[in-house]
Amino acid sequence: MIVVTVVCGYVKSGCMLSCRSLYDLSVGESDRICDFEDEVTADLLTSVGLGVGKIVRCVFKSGTMVITTSYQTIAICQNIARKIYVT
Amino acid sequence: MQCGHCSLGGGGTDRKLAIVGNPNVGKTSIFNMLSGRYAEVSNYPGTSVSIEIAKIHLGELVDTPGIYGFTTGSQLEKITKEYVDRADVILNVVNALTLDKDLVLTRQLIKVAGEKVILVLNQVDNAEQKGISIDCQELSNTLGIRVIRAIATKNIGKEDIYRAIQESSCNLCKACYLRDDSDFNNVNNILERCVTMRNSACHASISQRIDLWLLKPVIGWPVAVAVLYLLFKILGVFISQNVVDSFVSAIDTWYIPFISKYITNLLGSNVFSDMLIGEFGILTMAVKIIVGILLPLITGFYIIMSLLEDLGYIPRLSVITNRFFNAMGLNGNAIIPTLLGFGCGALGTISTRVLETRRERIITTSLISLVVPCAAQQGIIVALLASLNNGYVWFIYIITILMVMILSGSILNMMFGKTHSNFIIDIPPFRIPSLRNCYRKTVYRMKHFILDSLSFFAISSVLITVLHSTGALLWLQAKMSPVVETLLHLPKEFSDIFVMGILRRDLASVGILDMTGLYGNESILNTSQILTAAIVITLFVPCINAIVIILKEMGWKLAFALWGASFAISIIVGATLARILEIVF
Ligand SMILES: Nc1nc2c(ncn2[C@@H]2O[C@H](COP(=O)(O)OP(=O)(O)OP(=O)(O)O)[C@@H](O)[C@H]2O)c(=O)[nH]1
Ligand SMILES: [Mg+2]
Numbered sequence: 001m002i003v004v005t006v007v008c009g010y011v012k013s014g015c016m017l018s019c020r021s022l023y024d025l026s027v028g029e030s031d032r033i034c035d036f037e038d039e040v041t042a043d044l045l046t047s048v049g050l051g052v053g054k055i056v057r058c059v060f061k062s063g064t065m066v067i068t069t070s071y072q073t074i075a076i077c078q079n080i081a082r083k084i085y086v087t
Numbered sequence: 088m089q090c091g092h093c094s095l096g097g098g099g100t101d102r103k104l105a106i107v108g109n110p111n112v113g114k115t116s117i118f119n120m121l122s123g124r125y126a127e128v129s130n131y132p133g134t135s136v137s138i139e140i141a142k143i144h145l146g147e148l149v150d151t152p153g154i155y156g157f158t159t160g161s162q163l164e165k166i167t168k169e170y171v172d173r174a175d176v177i178l179n180v181v182n183a184l185t186l187d188k189d190l191v192l193t194r195q196l197i198k199v200a201g202e203k204v205i206l207v208l209n210q211v212d213n214a215e216q217k218g219i220s221i222d223c224q225e226l227s228n229t230l231g232i233r234v235i236r237a238i239a240t241k242n243i244g245k246e247d248i249y250r251a252i253q254e255s256s257c258n259l260c261k262a263c264y265l266r267d268d269s270d271f272n273n274v275n276n277i278l279e280r281c282v283t284m285r286n287s288a289c290h291a292s293i294s295q296r297i298d299l300w301l302l303k304p305v306i307g308w309p310v311a312v313a314v315l316y317l318l319f320k321i322l323g324v325f326i327s328q329n330v331v332d333s334f335v336s337a338i339d340t341w342y343i344p345f346i347s348k349y350i351t352n353l354l355g356s357n358v359f360s361d362m363l364i365g366e367f368g369i370l371t372m373a374v375k376i377i378v379g380i381l382l383p384l385i386t387g388f389y390i391i392m393s394l395l396e397d398l399g400y401i402p403r404l405s406v407i408t409n410r411f412f413n414a415m416g417l418n419g420n421a422i423i424p425t426l427l428g429f430g431c432g433a434l435g436t437i438s439t440r441v442l443e444t445r446r447e448r449i450i451t452t453s454l455i456s457l458v459v460p461c462a463a464q465q466g467i468i469v470a471l472l473a474s475l476n477n478g479y480v481w482f483i484y485i486i487t488i489l490m491v492m493i494l495s496g497s498i499l500n501m502m503f504g505k506t507h508s509n510f511i512i513d514i515p516p517f518r519i520p521s522l523r524n525c526y527r528k529t530v531y532r533m534k535h536f537i538l539d540s541l542s543f544f545a546i547s548s549v550l551i552t553v554l555h556s557t558g559a560l561l562w563l564q565a566k567m568s569p570v571v572e573t574l575l576h577l578p579k580e581f582s583d584i585f586v587m588g589i590l591r592r593d594l595a596s597v598g599i600l601d602m603t604g605l606y607g608n609e610s611i612l613n614t615s616q617i618l619t620a621a622i623v624i625t626l627f628v629p630c631i632n633a634i635v636i637i638l639k640e641m642g643w644k645l646a647f648a649l650w651g652a653s654f655a656i657s658i659i660v661g662a663t664l665a666r667i668l669e670i671v672f
Contacts, residue, residue: 040158047109047155048513049188053275059299064409064419064510066302068295071184071217075302075406077418077510 102146105174110153116239133441183214218285307407327470384466397520415496418510432633463593615668
């Protein structure tokens with residue numbers, strides 16, 4: 001459990017060890033959102049269309065991260081991107 | 088969807104009909120379609136920051152600012168919540184292309200307002216283009232509310248929405264909409280049941296492919312600079328040197344002699360005729376300034392801004408400027424009020440409502456008040472600097488303003504305790520600007536500008552005439568001489584500019600233009616004085632109407648502090664620059 005907390009920063013998801021933060025995606029890579037660090041982040045991101053299960057693709061990353069989903073382009077700061085987990 | 092029970096309409100004309108939805112889904116477009124009025128429509132989230140009300144035959148229609156939910160307690164959420172609570176009917180506008188996102192708010196609305204909610208499925212044209220079709224009947228059954236398809240930009244869906252509003256007060260109709268609760272709590276389930284996609288493989292759209300390049304700073308910044316350069320070329324070269332010239336000479340040759348003769352014949356020569364046709368006359372000088380100089384310049388500015396807004400370029404700009412604003416404790420979202428501030432400081436201040444925290448609002452408002460010249464002022468400053476035909480002048484002006492901006496932003500950031508400002512923006516797709524919307528928006532903004540500036544000119548004209556005839560202007564000039572002549576190294580006539588600048592900075596800028604002899608008079612300023620004057624007036628105190636808005640939005644303490652700070656900063660920077668420029672030029 002301790003290892004999971006260190007790696008992921010949260011302990012409630014099923015994706016556990018396999019997850020990484022959205023900010024770890026490299027440019028051009030796609031992945032599926034599996035969880036959020038906390039509920040506030042979850043609410044905020046779901047309301048802009050980044051819910052659990054959404055496949056996102058990293059377009060650009062340098063402090064600000066730009067991701068695309070099927071019909072949206074969203075820019076988020078590194079701080080928030082690190083609170084989103086993909087698997 | 089038609090229901091026979093209530094085809095004659097229920098309720099009354101005093102019903103409150105609120106248009107609510109996520110940002111940039113087309114709420115204002117629906118408002119304009121239903122009311123026949125015009126409120127500003129642009130392709131970026133956060134265009135509407137206050138409510139817009141129109142009386143229609145079914146009741147009072149209210150357009151609200153876009154929100155994602157009711158959780159953050161932001162200023163915009165508070166405004167919208169107030170109208171949601173009071174509404175008899177809620178028209179929840181959603182974008183058919185991004186239903187998964189927009190239905191999050193829909194579910195929250197249904198929870199608080201039940202069958203008062205009518206879902207307006209807007210931008211169906213875009214969805215169909217992408218091969219998405221939505222089963223409205225199924226969606227209606229799943230959510231337990233009426234669902235209407237609409238394409239606001241083509242006036243499609245208007246009658247259906249009217250009918251749905253009428254039916255919403257019919258109890259028999261309400262019974263038709265029983266919700267299927269098993270799916271209601273899961274947006275993905277709702278979408279699975281109601282949405283079909285023709286092409287399952289989702290290729291990147293053209294817009295996304297352009298973004299791939301435009302959002303990278305190495306390309307984004309040069310493009311932004313090129314856009315600015317184009318703006319200055321159009322305003323500073325084409326409009327100020329050709330259009331304004333011909334307008335001013337037409338007014339000087341035809342209009343002023345005619346109106347002067349007419350008023351003199353009518354009133355004779357007295358204080359009143361002096362106010363109307365004297366040196367600062369409302370019918371002579373005001374018309375020359377507002378119609379001859381300001382109108383062409385700011386029409387040009389508003390047309391270009393309008394095209395950029397409709398294209399969807401502004402959210403892209405917010406992404407590439409995010410890091411720049413981070414240095415001042417803000418994020419890229421601050422570009423929206425800042426750009427609007429380039430139109431009008433008061434407007435920029437109101438639109439700081441799109442920012443999440445009070446801290447961000449205060450810093451952005453301060454920056455707008457301190458360093459952002461409004462459209463009219465910019466036009467004049469561009470004309471002033473262009474007339475000098477010297478590339479260094481531009482460089483010095485831009486660098487000075489940028490330095491003041493970064494320095495004051497960083498100081499404010501430290502004053503309010505450095506924190507990280509979270510940035511998230513849903514970037515809308517590029518759209519081909521609609522010429523009709525650009526035309527309507529420009530006319531709408533110009534109308535406001537003319538009414539506003541005419542009344543301020545009338546006040547300043549009366550004030551200056553009174554000061555002039557009572558000898559107070561000479562007294563004021565003498566009192567201001569240490570500041571104007573000793574500190575700023577400018578001629579004593581510049582005191583009049585200060586008096587005008589307290590009311591409106593753009594009118595004061597015209598005063599400087601007059602002193603340079605660009606439109607007829609003899610020049611009393613040299614190159615370094617013109618540049619000093621341009622910078623002093625850019626940094627000078629906010630116009631009265633901007634101060635009133637700051638007072639309303641942020642309280643008197645900030646309004647007072649900003650007024651004092653901008654006065655002091657403009658003098659300090661002006662005095663320093665005057666000394667440096669005398670060595671350079
Ligand atoms: N293709 C298409 N575009 C639309 C439609 N409705 C609105 N738009 C465009 O969508 C953009 C946003 O429209 P607005 O009416 O300003 O949206 P809003 O929801 O009021 O936006 P905020 O005030 O920022 O929350 C504009 O560029 C409109 O031209 C539609 O039915 N079809
Ligand atoms: Mg709007």
